[in-house]
Amino acid sequence: MHIAVIGAGIAGLVAAASLQRDGHDVKVYEQRTDPNADGAGLTLFGNAFAALDAVGLNEPIQAITSNTLATLHTGQRTPDGTWLTTMPRATVEKLHTVHRVTLHNTLRELLAPGTIQTGVQAQVAADGTPRVTTGETTEIADLVLAADGLRSRNRHRLGLDTGITYSGYTAWRGVTSRPVELSGVAAETWGRGRIFGIVPLPDDTVYWFGTRNIAANATFASEHDAVADTFAGWHQPIPECITATPPNTLLRHDVYALHKPLKTLVLGRTVLLGDAAHAMLPNLGQGAGQGIEDAVTLTLLLRHTSTRGLDATLEQYSRLRSRRTGTLWRQSQLMANVAQAQSPVATGLRNLGMRLTPAPLLGAVSQRFHTWRPPNSAAP
8 A cells, every 4th residue: 555654753653664564655744854853761661562563663672772660669759759659560571761862763764765755744635535735746645644743733634633731730851961870769759749750761861851730831041940949859869860961951841632532533544643643641651652552553454454445444443542542541631630739638648549559559550551452352
């Protein structure tokens, strides 16, 4: 099949690479003239690697990641360093970390030369007909995949958009320019309306993120000073991670998600993938993983499909992925409400509940999200 992919993010690139390996003629349209990724660190759980393995992409991706977290003490703490809960080893043993730019570049290198067309605003047909319009040129395809992110213009053009909603918190992200002593610990620290997370990267630097409940579109004279002030007095190595991050590399963005899950991910022969399909809050760490699952699920379904049977296959894709991602979208909202709790009463109850809940139970709940099965073994 001739397949057009709009968007060279993680979901779009995994789709392009896996479909190309299966012999499809794939072209990727990317609106940026320089498709290098922005961002800092990224975590991929076992479900992402199970999916990648199903299309032969596990080995090159695992080669650029680190599994250091499996050897560290993980869980949630309070700002003074007291542990709220410890995650069982089984929950993180398949969790890998990688710099987002490294992952993006590796995925691009897996594509045949000339696959990506950059600096192109690509638009789907409003009725889902498999064609892509770029400027005055329209290209006919057998299938179009729209993976153009949270603010997807093509989701809106297809009439599938539910809108996006501000989460109530902003997030800083950074990577240290040097190693930081973690003392065998890499955890999230939960305060009142604030979270700080620490994730070691393969090159011994540290990816970290910090969140803060605040009105949308807030501005600060200095982002570095703002994040340092937000987490002033919190336990080490939080202040050290911030200090070790060059101010000019620090990123901050207000966090948005879809207003509600989409009713369908398909219109005609145009399909939504990744954040365009199910942008969720990052509190479960499943954004990239679900985009990978989308791409692989579709690739596997297409292996047993002719052009004549494509409509039924796309309906199956939408059904399988809507069920899975809708559940995770709702769980991410719930987790954000708990983690970003701000009032003294709410945070007190949250902390007490976490201390009283057995760690194996928390781990078992988490494991449900980290398991992926190929579509031929999925429940009907």
